[in-house]
Amino acid sequence: MxxxxxxxxxxxxxxxxxxxxxxxxxxVLNALHKRGxxxxxxxxxxxxxxxxxxxxxxxxxxxxxxxLGRACAFVSxxxxxxxxxxxxxxxxxxxxxxxxxxxSLVRLEMLRVGRTCELIVTLHTLSYPAISARPSILSKxxxxxxxxxxxxxxxxxxxxxxxxxxxxxxYSHAGEVLELPEPFKFAIRKLTACVCCIGCKHSHLGKPPxxxxxxx
Numbered sequence: 001m002x003x004x005x006x007x008x009x010x011x012x013x014x015x016x017x018x019x020x021x022x023x024x025x026x027x028v029l030n031a032l033h034k035r036g037x038x039x040x041x042x043x044x045x046x047x048x049x050x051x052x053x054x055x056x057x058x059x060x061x062x063x064x065x066x067x068l069g070r071a072c073a074f075v076s077x078x079x080x081x082x083x084x085x086x087x088x089x090x091x092x093x094x095x096x097x098x099x100x101x102x103x104s105l106v107r108l109e110m111l112r113v114g115r116t117c118e119l120i121v122t123l124h125t126l127s128y129p130a131i132s133a134r135p136s137i138l139s140k141x142x143x144x145x146x147x148x149x150x151x152x153x154x155x156x157x158x159x160x161x162x163x164x165x166x167x168x169x170x171y172s173h174a175g176e177v178l179e180l181p182e183p184f185k186f187a188i189r190k191l192t193a194c195v196c197c198i199g200c201k202h203s204h205l206g207k208p209p210x211x212x213x214x215x216x
Contacts, residue, residue: 021072021109022120028111032070037063038095039070041109043124045137046101054135055101056124060084063094063200066155069112071194073205074105077123079183084206093199098206106142108187108205112195115153117168119145119191121184143181145170154196163193164204 021041024032032039039062046057062071076082082105084098104125111118120141127138148168152159167189170178180188187205194204 021107021122022111022118024111028113031068035065035068036092036094037065037068037070038092039072039109040096041072041107043105043107043137043139045126045135053103054126055103056105056126056137058100058102058105058107058124059096060098060100060203060206061096062194064112064155064195064198065094066198067114069155069195069197070110071191071200071204072107072109073187073191073194073203074100074102074107075184075187075205076102077104077106077125079106079185079187081187081205081207083209083211084203085209087203087206087208090201093201097200097203100206106184106187108184108191110188110191110195112150112192115150117145117148117150117192117195119143119148119168119170119188121181121188142184143178145178145180147171150192150196154192155198163196164190167192 040059044057045054047054058074060073074082082100082102085101087098088096107122109120121143122139122141124137124139126135128135148170150168151166154163172178190204194200
């Protein structure tokens with residue numbers, strides 16, 4: 001009997017998704033810049049000289065104002081929070097929050113315009129070619145959600161208690177609800193909280209080194 005296909009098995013996608021995350025129009029990028037929302041979505045390859053190994057580096061970042069939010073965060077391939085290498089404290093809001101290093105990680109990126117959201121979830125691992133000691137980054141799309149809708153205006157004070165418990169609803173072109181990948185539902189809800197966190201200055205998904213539990 002063929003092995004049952006996992007519900008969260010990565011799906012193929014356009015290369016710009018896996019390399020850079022969401023492809024946003026210039027008008028959206030200008031609006032984010034004007035509102036002071038900084039989101040660093042790149043995944044880079046780094047070499048640790050003392051450990052003599054390669055790792056991937058990702059930066060949790062982003063935040064929101066009332067009409068707009070964008071965030072990028074990272075979890076393990078199993079969907080659990082990663083311990084950060086370092087937390088970043090800054091005077092400015094809606095910027096970098098924490099740095100992560102791992103041999104494999106999942107990047108989640110979301111854009112919110114009002115109550116409408118875009119979501120991309122991608123898996124990033126190291127690939128070692130036989131002819132080279134330096135690995136490359138192998139990336140795949142796990143989930144792509146377009147024009148998702150939030151059930152309530154989570155950025156408003158009266159709905160603040162719901163942050164971290166709700167996620168946008170996404171539909172297929174045929175009007176059917178798209179199921180979020182089960183291992184990453186918790187992370188997607190936390191990322192939703194970040195794109196609704198006005199003046200965000202903290203990590204929504206990471207945890208301190210050595211900490212246990214789902215998040216911090």
